[in-house]
Amino acid sequence: MPTAERAMFGVTGIFLLTVGLRSGSPFHKLAVGALGAGLAALALSGRSPVATALKIRQNEDGEILVSDAVTIGKSADELYAIWRKLENLPSLMKHLERVEVLDERRSRWTVKAPLGYSGGEVSWEAELTADEPGQRIAWQSLRGAQIENSGEVLFHAAPGDRGTEVVVRLTYRPPGGSAGALIARIAGQEPSQQLRDDLMRFKREQELGYHPTTEGQSSGRVSKGGKA
């Protein structure tokens, strides 16, 4: 949880705890007091109950975690090579608009402005923190980034000649903390679903060379082609 959110939980918790303990009614004493104590405990732990209830995963620092994995019938070296060309990343991860490589380690990443930002785009500089050919690539936003984030992609052989297991782990601090993440989810920006879609699209691109679709097919709904 970000500090503001944490403080809000803490203050509300202590207020309710006090009100509860002062109340003449034993029921109020118990119910309100318990609620207050609970909120205060959450403030101390730093984890947002709203986020937990909605299965928005957070780490100790209150950063949002998103991760997923897919098995693809290609070698780790082939798949690594595609990810290592950072300019390719926007075609792999749909939330990215552009990645410009600045030098060996640094690059500039641009996304469409998420909720809570004005203007059309947000961009930041990132650096590679690990590059192990055929195995792992990791990156982190540099100091001063508007959206602090980091990520890694791992490649390892799936058992039994099934190709490669690709694991992607992303962490970020959304604008507005877990409340911001909640609002983004309601607005349909769902990073874990986005990542799942990205990985399935990557798999199909690699295995089939195209994406199965029904877009534009015939139906009894009014379509562009109109009725025959």
Added chain:
Amino acid sequence: MKAIIWQGTNHVGVETVPDPTLLLPTDAIVRVTSTAICGSDLHLLDGYIPSMERGDILGHEFMGEVVEVGPGVKKVRVGERVIMPFNLACGVCDPCQRGMFSACDNSNPNHRMAEALYGATSASGLFGYSHLFGGYAGGQAQFVRVPFADVSCFAIESDLRDDQVLFLTDIFPTGYQAAENCAIIPGRDVVAVFGAGPVGQFALRSAQMLGAAEVIVVDRVPERLRLAEAAGARTINYEETDVLVALREATGGRGPDHVIDAVGLEAHGHGPGALLDTAEQKLRLSFDRITALRWAILSCAKGGTVSMPGVYGGLVDKLPLGAAFNKGLTLKMGQTHTHRYVRPLLKRIQEGQIDPSFVITHRAPLSKGPELYKTFREKHDGCIKVVLDPWA
């Protein structure tokens, strides 16, 4: 073209819609010469499979002639007479490579929806069977777009009639896989089949082909039981007798060695479980009525197999899992890996081991389809299987 359209729960109609076009280089367009109504289409009519949309073209048992192929199609040729399995498979992913075509990783564009309901990885795409399974337009129509054409299209070169090969698309392989899943010991094992509809009829005949010592068929519809008897099955009408007692008696108290549930999620039947299922289904608390499955588990012999070709969609309640556990039963289920069976079963047809047209009771033009959906659902007029001609 003319097509049968899902217009909402309990409503299907024939509408004029645009002809299908190639959407991907690996597609083909087939002019449909014969198309059937499947028992599982009734689950769509009745609204038990979620994610149907008004305007969806129905149908997943059809065959015809290839009229157009995309530039990425390597094997299929224009003019070929073909049948297509009801499920779609990419042919290259790991499950497809292992012959588990109905577990294809890549054929369902709506994997997101399927994963939300079924967890882990997505169900494969199906023709004309809701958006959960890809939203692909079906083949109860004059033309159909066939994705993954080289994997989907099986050429029929013999002079067998449509009637004789049409059911290679679904119900024959489905009944066959159900029997194969029982791992029948020839000359020894007794198999019971719940449901004498089209899949049950093929399961019965497949169990016989695989050497079952005896097959017992359970249903309540007299003409369906007669059709099973004609194939040499013993039959039980569950409305006239206690089915569990009758099965025990028929098997020397052991129970059938294997039981096939060819009924699925809209079971009739009676007893407190059946009443509860119906109430829950009406209240949308659960999708599936499972009387047939309960009876299958309770009647099955120790160490036996309960094989489930019948379709289930959602959550079930009061499943006698304790009985299944304590009898050491094996439960086998799932959509048919149809592609695996088309050629071997075509060979059996060519060799005269079976003529699948035995199951057809109604032939009509496509325009009569909507009426016949209802006839089939109500089991009126002796209806067991409907085949439609889109051009009549």
